[in-house]
Amino acid sequence: MDSPSFDLQEVKRVLEAALLTSAEPLQLTDLKKLFDEELSNDVLRNILAELAGDWDGRVIELTNVASGWRFRARPEYTRFLDRLNPQRPPRYSRAVLETLAIISYKQPVTRGDIEDIRGVIVSSNIIKALQARGWIDVVGNREVPGRPELFATTRQFLDDLGLRSLTELPALDDLGQLVDTVTEAAQFNTELTADDAEEPVEDDVSPAEEPEEQRVIPTLN
């Protein structure tokens, strides 16, 4: 393995075949297994970057998520593809989404923690739905009376959202900002009542763009 005796173009083709046919994202360690030759991470990354470039602007794109690399169709084709698969994952209710958000940003949390923040009982159906989706799981128990279960998000959650790590979640609005956004939020709620699905107000808080880390990012388990 002194000089690269292997054909880089062939390596790229094998990688492409593997990534196109794999049901799961593939890590660098997986991809190495494809070859007799020992390929360094750098070489692999370079080829993957090249491959991603080859697919740029086409109907599918190569993405890097928490569990590795995978191809996905570009979102703009979803509206067509939905006609073939009428049953796609539902949009979750706000109750589910709020529970998910609390687990995502505050993990690991108990059901009690979630209830404290939401101010209502968390139905076990919500927890079950998120567990069934493979997005959360139990990572331990808090050592207090009753030993409540601690929930955290899974790698699949990150994969499904196309994220590599929790640090890529949209930044939280900080509390000071919330105090100042009275008017804006009032507007938001008015639109909500008007049953407006778009809810554009939220978007002006640019996600992930803010460099100052004013939030606590739980380390990925």
Added chain:
Amino acid sequence: MDSPSFDLQEVKRVLEAALLTSAEPLQLTDLKKLFDEELSNDVLRNILAELAGDWDGRVIELTNVASGWRFRARPEYTRFLDRLNPQRPPRYSRAVLETLAIISYKQPVTRGDIEDIRGVIVSSNIIKALQARGWIDVVGNREVPGRPELFATTRQFLDDLGLRSLTELPALDDLGQLVDTVTEAAQFNTELTADDAEEPVEDDVSPAEEPEEQRVIPTLN
């Protein structure tokens, strides 16, 4: 509908996205559902042929199988991709292993012999599975009423287990503690096999790869 108001390139891209993301082959009727416009079979077939041409010589190819159109990886990449998911080989059930052990150690045996030892009926599926694998075959019939078939292990069985001869099967004498089967005959025979072990394999199905061995040249068949 009269003149193609739709963008053929876009139609091709949507078809490509659908075929790349579908777990199942897609029929023309499925593919038509993708579009608001009504596309004729001829138009669709032309576009599919064009799409197949675009992918010609690449790692995956568009094929038309009985149940419709689908992309599939070209067969020459299978050997690489097999390395990715070395499916953990399934394990034989205890019934199969016991049957195989009896045939290995007691051959030639009839199904009745196996049943006597195992104490239960031997399902014909077990025998069939072992025959299909090429590990046992029928070497004759016992001349008793019903003329039951006599089973023995094959050369391939030895090859697959990495044995040169049945004498290399694990010795069973150390099982004396479990069942006292040790007789003077066994002792005598142990001496016999002590020398026998060095013996090259007696094989009537000669594998050509050991030229220097002074093996028994099959004089018959």
Added chain:
Amino acid sequence: MIEAVETPSTAPLATYRGEPLLELPQDLYIPPDALEILLDMFEGPLDLLLYLIRKHNLDVLDIPMARLTAQYLEYVEIMRQKSLELAGDYLVMAAVLIEIKSRMLLPRPAASPHDELDPRAELVRRLLAYEQMKRAAHKLDQMPQAGRDFQLVQVWIDKAVAQAFPAVAPEDLRQAWVWLLRRANVNQHHRVTRDQLSVREHMSAILRRLQDVKLIEFTRLFSPADGVPKLVVTFLAVLELARETLIEITQQEPYSPIYVKSAHGLTVV
């Protein structure tokens, strides 16, 4: 929160009924049908409070407790009429609000006006913490999700080429014997010794030959080059086969060639 629990849960209702509804501002009025739809949207008392605060442009840091409490109780009363299940969480909050409101009415000690913790502080903290998560939930929902907003690529590959067979190691067979032996119904006459392997292997080999050629001259079963042990084993195999009537050994007359036939061939012919 803790003080709130101590407040009898019937207290807020009693208080509420003691207060005239006319105090409510006009713009709070929502037609009953619309309200029903609206109520479904509230995820709990905090959500409802946030709605009221935002709707009326109240200052979160200086909430007019009397006004907010009155409005809140009005909604709770309607909810109570619609759905009793909802009442629990909402009633606890009602108690909290009333408790805060009454503490605000108490004259503040002049000694330390600024050190005194605002009775509303905890409520404000909770409202903001909830709003933060509510917004985060909305952002999460906006993110493209696999399956919902984009599809994953899945191209077929023929994997049937090398179908995986169960692997068997010689040791597995020995283990299988141990299982057999451990079973009570193992009979003594099924003893297995090392030698029999060799003899039985040769028995099988001889039978195999006899499948193709029905008749073999006895001596051709032996090859002197094989050495004595092998010759002995082959001989034992022939004898054992004869004993088990799997083969027939014939000789026309003394010193003439001995022939070995499979018993199978014998009966067929």
